[in-house]
Amino acid sequence: MSARLKSWLPRVVAILAIAIFPLIPGVPEFWVTLAGYIGLSSLVAIGLVLLTGVGGMTSFGQAAFVGFGAYTSAVLTTKFGLSPWATLPFALLSTGLMALLIGVVTAKLSGHYLPLGTIAWGISFFYMFGNIEALGRYDGISGLPAFSIGGTSLISARAVFYPIWISVLIAVVLSENLLDSRMGRAVRALRGGSVAAESFGVDTARAKLVIFVYAALLAGLAGWLYAHVQRSVSPSPFGINAGIEYLLMAVLGGSGYVVGGVLGATIVTVLKDQLQNILPKLIGTGGNFESIVFGILMVAVLQLARQGLWPFILALLPRPADKTINASAPALSHRQAPDRGAPLLSVDKARKEFGGLVAVNDVSFTVKGGEIVGLIGPNGAGKSTLFNLLTGVLGATSGEVRYRGERIDGMPARDIAKQGIARTFQHVKLVASMSVLENVAIGAHLRTRPGVVSSMLRLDRGEEARMLAEAARQLQRVGLGEHLHKPAGSLALGQQRIAEIARALCLDPALLLLDEPAAGLRFNEKQQLAGLLSRLRADGMTILLVEHDMDFVMRLTDHIVVLVFGTKIAEGTPAAIATNPQVLEAYLGGVE
Amino acid sequence: MNGTIALFLAQDGIINGAIYALVGVTLVLVFAVTRVIFVPQGEFIAWAALTVAALEAGTVPGTAWLLLVLGIATAALEVVREGRRLTIRRVATMLGFDLALPAGLLLAVIWLAPLKLGLAFNAAMTLALLIPMGPLLYRLAFQPLADASVLVLLIASIGVHFALVGLGLVFFGAEGVRTTPLLSGTFPAGPLVVKWQSIGVLVVTVLVLIGLYAFFERTMMGKALRATAVNRLGARLVGIPVASTGRIAFALAAAIGAVSGILIGSLTTIYYDSGFLIGLKGFVAAIIAGLHSYPLTALAALLVGLLESYSAFFASAFKEVIVFSIILPVLIWRSLASGPHHDEDEEA
Numbered sequence: 001m002s003a004r005l006k007s008w009l010p011r012v013v014a015i016l017a018i019a020i021f022p023l024i025p026g027v028p029e030f031w032v033t034l035a036g037y038i039g040l041s042s043l044v045a046i047g048l049v050l051l052t053g054v055g056g057m058t059s060f061g062q063a064a065f066v067g068f069g070a071y072t073s074a075v076l077t078t079k080f081g082l083s084p085w086a087t088l089p090f091a092l093l094s095t096g097l098m099a100l101l102i103g104v105v106t107a108k109l110s111g112h113y114l115p116l117g118t119i120a121w122g123i124s125f126f127y128m129f130g131n132i133e134a135l136g137r138y139d140g141i142s143g144l145p146a147f148s149i150g151g152t153s154l155i156s157a158r159a160v161f162y163p164i165w166i167s168v169l170i171a172v173v174l175s176e177n178l179l180d181s182r183m184g185r186a187v188r189a190l191r192g193g194s195v196a197a198e199s200f201g202v203d204t205a206r207a208k209l210v211i212f213v214y215a216a217l218l219a220g221l222a223g224w225l226y227a228h229v230q231r232s233v234s235p236s237p238f239g240i241n242a243g244i245e246y247l248l249m250a251v252l253g254g255s256g257y258v259v260g261g262v263l264g265a266t267i268v269t270v271l272k273d274q275l276q277n278i279l280p281k282l283i284g285t286g287g288n289f290e291s292i293v294f295g296i297l298m299v300a301v302l303q304l305a306r307q308g309l310w311p312f313i314l315a316l317l318p319r320p321a322d323k324t325i326n327a328s329a330p331a332l333s334h335r336q337a338p339d340r341g342a343p344l345l346s347v348d349k350a351r352k353e354f355g356g357l358v359a360v361n362d363v364s365f366t367v368k369g370g371e372i373v374g375l376i377g378p379n380g381a382g383k384s385t386l387f388n389l390l391t392g393v394l395g396a397t398s399g400e401v402r403y404r405g406e407r408i409d410g411m412p413a414r415d416i417a418k419q420g421i422a423r424t425f426q427h428v429k430l431v432a433s434m435s436v437l438e439n440v441a442i443g444a445h446l447r448t449r450p451g452v453v454s455s456m457l458r459l460d461r462g463e464e465a466r467m468l469a470e471a472a473r474q475l476q477r478v479g480l481g482e483h484l485h486k487p488a489g490s491l492a493l494g495q496q497r498i499a500e501i502a503r504a505l506c507l508d509p510a511l512l513l514l515d516e517p518a519a520g521l522r523f524n525e526k527q528q529l530a531g532l533l534s535r536l537r538a539d540g541m542t543i544l545l546v547e548h549d550m551d552f553v554m555r556l557t558d559h560i561v562v563l564v565f566g567t568k569i570a571e572g573t574p575a576a577i578a579t580n581p582q583v584l585e586a587y588l589g590g591v592e
Numbered sequence: 593m594n595g596t597i598a599l600f601l602a603q604d605g606i607i608n609g610a611i612y613a614l615v616g617v618t619l620v621l622v623f624a625v626t627r628v629i630f631v632p633q634g635e636f637i638a639w640a641a642l643t644v645a646a647l648e649a650g651t652v653p654g655t656a657w658l659l660l661v662l663g664i665a666t667a668a669l670e671v672v673r674e675g676r677r678l679t680i681r682r683v684a685t686m687l688g689f690d691l692a693l694p695a696g697l698l699l700a701v702i703w704l705a706p707l708k709l710g711l712a713f714n715a716a717m718t719l720a721l722l723i724p725m726g727p728l729l730y731r732l733a734f735q736p737l738a739d740a741s742v743l744v745l746l747i748a749s750i751g752v753h754f755a756l757v758g759l760g761l762v763f764f765g766a767e768g769v770r771t772t773p774l775l776s777g778t779f780p781a782g783p784l785v786v787k788w789q790s791i792g793v794l795v796v797t798v799l800v801l802i803g804l805y806a807f808f809e810r811t812m813m814g815k816a817l818r819a820t821a822v823n824r825l826g827a828r829l830v831g832i833p834v835a836s837t838g839r840i841a842f843a844l845a846a847a848i849g850a851v852s853g854i855l856i857g858s859l860t861t862i863y864y865d866s867g868f869l870i871g872l873k874g875f876v877a878a879i880i881a882g883l884h885s886y887p888l889t890a891l892a893a894l895l896v897g898l899l900e901s902y903s904a905f906f907a908s909a910f911k912e913v914i915v916f917s918i919i920l921p922v923l924i925w926r927s928l929a930s931g932p933h934h935d936e937d938e939e940a
Binding site for chain 1: 629732733736737740741742743744746747748750751752753754755756757758759761762869872875876879883909910911912913916917919920923924926927
């Protein structure tokens with residue numbers, strides 16, 4: 001059996017098992033009902049998995065999105081007589097718009113504002129819908145029509161089981177397709193912090209928004225189904241507590257895995273049912289004991305198995321096949337390298353003040369096409385600040401930075417990337433859980449177009465193959481061709497630095513900015529790095545690097561700029577710098 | 593609405609605002625020191641009010657049992673977690689703090705509660721029962737997650753809230769309570785009749801704020817807490833026991849929560865689950881102030897209190913909707929004002 005077939009087998013078995021479950025004679029109606037609720041919750045939990053485990057955000061307001069979808073359909077079917085099938089687009093549209101509004105407001109803010117915003121939204125929803133006369137206040141709306149196919153109403157649990165679980169299947173497939181695509185990688189890159197993703201042209205605010213709206217749409221879909229399965233809606237199942245339960249499902253099942261959402265939904269739904277039945281009998285009094293158990297469970301999972309339970313099951317399943325790389329995929333478009341010797345980057349009196357401190361003091365220099373320029377200086381010389389001015393992480397107080405004659409100072413990192421400037425980081429910023437190949441492919445984000453919808457529907461495979469082929473090519477170019485499918489976190493530090501260079505090369509840059517590329521490397525690794533950079537220069541690449549290791553810089557670069565206390569004290573060829581008295585004084589102390 | 597009503601609403605709003613200020617300031621404090629967004633702060637308030645009510649009725653409050661349960665659970669889990677790494681000293685502290693103290697308090701309450709010793713005793717006992725809960729909760733839920741991201745801590749915090757509300761129902765029942773005011777009587781102020789208790793609330797709030805200021809500015813421990821807030825690793829390197837700063841922050845939170853609960857108990861009816869909404873309104877204030885400034889948080893809390901009391905008059909059904917919706921414009925403003933992206937914590 002081929003590896004590919006083997007990795008597909010468990011899914012086929014699972015789908016068949018779900019499909020025949022209601023048909024097994026003797027399965028009580030109640031179990032089928034419960035399975036239906038598991039399906040509904042799974043839809044919501046899958047959305048939260050993408051949001052929390054993949055995108056590094058979270059929401060306590062998913063139940064309110066379920067409610068939004070449910071109420072939209074309830075009003076349209078009972079007040080306007082629409083068929084339940086016809087209301088789906090409206091239910092999705094209304095939840096989508098609501099999510100867009102909340103998302104636009106919070107997506108740009110740091111991590112915890114979104115969840116806090118969703119708590120407020122969840123509570124507001126409950127009180128708002130509970131107080132609107134037209135929506136039946138806290139009693140809600142009842143007498144909703146059931147789904148029907150060709151005149152037959154889908155009223156029994158067995159009948160609605162299929163629409164629910166077909167929706168879950170579709171949600172799983174679409175979600176997994178999305179994660180395994182250009183936009184999916186952009187979302188997954190959010191976990192490594194937004195600076196790295198932005199530096200490769202990912203609009204991180206938009207990526208967050210996309211995933212938030214998508215999660216809300218899944219919740220809206222669940223709400224639409226719920227309305228016509230339950231055939232009544234009221235605010236209480238959509239309150240903040242329900243929102244917290246959905247989050248528990250995602251956390252418990254495994255917040256990084258789409259199918260983990262289904263697992264979490266199953267455990268929580270069954271557990272809740274059992275707790276509500278058994279605990280009061282056991283203890284003798286009423287009370288919401290399940291909330292005690294769920295609360296403790298939530299904290300315990302975070303403490304003991306932060307990745308949730310799915311990884312334990314995953315370990316038992318056959319390993320998914322490695323990505324295939326189609327080396328014959330047409331190459332991505334290529335940028336014209338700048339003329340050798342022509343000025344490429346010119347820094348003119350760049351200045352950065354932090355309060356009274358002048359970190360970069362009117363520094364000017366030029367980087368010419370095809371050169372390797374080194375930026376050196378003792379600790380605290382302002383090298384990193386200057387580097388941040390060039391890469392759009394910080395804005396300059398005054399002065400200009402021009403690239404190919406166009407001003408780039410003050411541009412956000414994303415736009416600088418679009419100009420064809422790629423960078424690496426002093427502290428490696430790779431997403432440890434993603435494969436090396438996928439990390440590097442993020443570098444090619446700007447060279448391809450596929451969006452969310454085409455990724456979900458797998459219309460992006462042509463471009464995807466070109467992207468992966470490019471990533472593999474760059475990895476081979478830097479000598480990491482054997483490590484394509486390993487998780488990035490498993491590489492040695494030196495290899496991770498090299499992988500960052502491969503990611504930068506994927507941008508097809510004309511200028512490469514390297515932030516202390518040799519830091520923490522062993523002698524051999526430094527030799528290899530120097531070799532690689534020389535080869536890149538021979539291929540027409542221009543490189544500006546900040547570095548501490550004098551030996552490395554002296555042997556490699558064509559031109560050196562020396563900073564001391566924010567001021568440029570010298571520049572010239574390595575030979576000239578090595579004998580420059582001012583530089584010697586700065587590094588070795590003056591002769592008294 | 594005439595002037596008197598407006599003044600009356602303002603009075604109401606300021607008093608509630610003062611309570612929200614206490615919550616908001618505590619949230620900022622706990623977040624700064626531990627990065628935990630401490631959603632369950634409201635539970636301390638509700639539990640304190642319920643404890644006072646039980647003591648007034650001459651019965652043993654559920655908090656006394658709860659404290660013992662928390663103590664046993666914490667000690668047991670720590671034994672499991674640490675195993676052979678436990679030192680004699682640690683075990684002695686655990687025996688004393690986690691087991692003997694709650695058991696002693698429980699016995700004292702069983703003995704003293706029926707005697708109905710009066711307001712001062714009730715308040716003191718409530719503080720004694722609630723303050724140890726802070727550090728216990730920290731050790732139970734958050735200390736093992738000290739290295740986790742803000743997001744993970746927030747989710748854990750919500751889990752703790754969920755468990756505590758459930759426990760609250762078990763230990764206190766579903767009935768609401770209202771306690772006797774610490775200060776009885778009223779005095780006329782122009783067209784208004786002002787309760788002395790209201791003045792008490794304001795005075796206590798101001799005293800707590802001043803106390804916090806003095807603690808953080810003037811004491812070594814306060815400075816250690818601030819240092820931990822700025823940089824955990826750095827604080828550890830200069831010899832500040834980072835885990836104990838977390839416990840201290842949580843003890844402070846429980847103390848301020850208990851004080852708020854003692855104050856609010858006579859102003860409004862408190863149920864086992866009332867804490868959540870009170871806590872969240874303190875939150876709204878803390879968020880408006882960006883989760884880092886104490887005076888701004890207190891100001892924002894007054895604003896929330898006033899907004900709540902006026903919207904209760906004009907659109908009572910939508911009071912909560914209005915109060916929670918004001919964070920939207922605040923978030924929009926923060927979003928527009930925020931510069932380029934900050935790097936957030938790496939993956940959890």
